[in-house]
Amino acid sequence: MSVRAGEPFDTGRAVAEVTALAAGPVPPAGPTLGEGDPVTGEWRATTGEGFRIVPLWESDDLTGAYGSDWTDAEGAARRQLDALVAELDVRWGPHSQVAMHPALFRRQAGLPLPPLHAALLGQDCYGDLSVWGPLPGRERWVGVSVGHSDGDAPLVMVALVSGAPVVEADRDDADRDDG
Numbered sequence: 001m002s003v004r005a006g007e008p009f010d011t012g013r014a015v016a017e018v019t020a021l022a023a024g025p026v027p028p029a030g031p032t033l034g035e036g037d038p039v040t041g042e043w044r045a046t047t048g049e050g051f052r053i054v055p056l057w058e059s060d061d062l063t064g065a066y067g068s069d070w071t072d073a074e075g076a077a078r079r080q081l082d083a084l085v086a087e088l089d090v091r092w093g094p095h096s097q098v099a100m101h102p103a104l105f106r107r108q109a110g111l112p113l114p115p116l117h118a119a120l121l122g123q124d125c126y127g128d129l130s131v132w133g134p135l136p137g138r139e140r141w142v143g144v145s146v147g148h149s150d151g152d153a154p155l156v157m158v159a160l161v162s163g164a165p166v167v168e169a170d171r172d173d174a175d176r177d178d179g
Helices: 011-023 067-092 101-108 115-122 171-177
Strands: 033-036 043-048 051-058 096-098 129-132 141-147 156-162
Touching: 011 051, 011 067, 011 141, 011 156, 043 115, 051 115, 067 129, 067 141, 067 156, 101 115, 115 156
Parallel strands: none
Antiparallel strands: 033 043, 043 051, 051 156, 096 129, 129 141, 141 156
């Protein structure tokens, strides 16, 4: 669970938080560290070499949601993400899509992952990313996605900022990297 559990989604708040994230600090080096709420331990951020990831929204868990309940929950989350993406497109121009399945395949094959991809998968953020960048006037890339780890887990919308381009963790690139 994240610190966003139980909060309603608000597009304006999400845009403001993504904008602030884009303008905030990004560590140039260091290990990947998850940050939990000091009282509850719930996830509130992950920071690593050149990136920061934060939750923007979390649905109720989907335990017992089947058929139309499942479809409705997933559709509502997708509409919320689409509204956020549309607002960010107005702000930063058209986004690009970055698939997360290549990173998942690399992890399943025991291949190394870039720290950003490893951190996303480590927080069960399997949803494809909508990415903008570099942002006007700075070497920053921003991404948002929504997804969940399994059928009963809540849907979680996340945002990230990176000091380097956000691209797919391509399986062919991994094979070349490993020699």
